[in-house]
Amino acid sequence: MEPKKLLVTGFMPFGGEARNPSWEAVNALPDRIGEWNLHKLLLPVEFGNAARLAIEAAKACRADAVFSVGLAAGRSAVTPELVAVNVRDASIADNAGQKFNGEPIQPDGPAAYFSTLPVRAMTAAIAAAGIPAKLSYSAGAYVCNDLLYTLLDHFSGTEMRASFVHIPLEKDLLLSDSIRALIAAIEAI
Numbered sequence: 001m002e003p004k005k006l007l008v009t010g011f012m013p014f015g016g017e018a019r020n021p022s023w024e025a026v027n028a029l030p031d032r033i034g035e036w037n038l039h040k041l042l043l044p045v046e047f048g049n050a051a052r053l054a055i056e057a058a059k060a061c062r063a064d065a066v067f068s069v070g071l072a073a074g075r076s077a078v079t080p081e082l083v084a085v086n087v088r089d090a091s092i093a094d095n096a097g098q099k100f101n102g103e104p105i106q107p108d109g110p111a112a113y114f115s116t117l118p119v120r121a122m123t124a125a126i127a128a129a130g131i132p133a134k135l136s137y138s139a140g141a142y143v144c145n146d147l148l149y150t151l152l153d154h155f156s157g158t159e160m161r162a163s164f165v166h167i168p169l170e171k172d173l174l175l176s177d178s179i180r181a182l183i184a185a186i187e188a189i
């Protein structure tokens with residue numbers, strides 16, 4: 001069977017941290033997982049811009065699906081995100097200095113979108129690999145949610161599917177386990 005193309009994104013460091021394990025984990029993934037050929041992309045932690053660059057790359061590489069990864073400090077499990085909500089709301093500025101206080105991402109858009117990749121199967125596959133996993137019902141209201149909402153909004157009504165997975169800080173989960181979790185999740189798509 002012709003391999004399918006998966007755009008896999010990770011993020012740059014933000015919030016004054018020197019590293020972001022989301023890109024380190026994505027960058028360490030093999031180029032082929034199951035039936036998927038991976039195309040990797042590092043994204044800036046910027047409202048609007050991250051999603052714009054991901055959409056452009058998905059089109060340019062003719063991706064069949066987008067699998068995005070970000071850091072969720074404070075979580076100790078790998079958490080596939082079920083939904084993205086239409087709001088920008090964060091106590092810290094993004095890496096371009098933008099700050100939002102409850103503004104909608106898309107003034108005319110729906111309140112929320114469900115991920116269009118099988119997040120429940122992904123969560124079960126991560127757990128089956130022996131790594132803490134939990135389905136999450138909120139991707140927050142910062143740049144990760146902005147990315148997932150905008151991808152789902154932009155590709156709504158098309159064949160393109162998208163999902164987002166948050167991974168913990170490296171002090172809470174070994175990077176090697178986050179990498180294994182992402183492989184298990186991609187195998188479950």
Ligand code: PCA
Binds near residue numbers: 011045069070071140
């Ligand atoms: N985590 C942030 C943005 C970039 C990242 O890795 C978030 O959860 O929104």
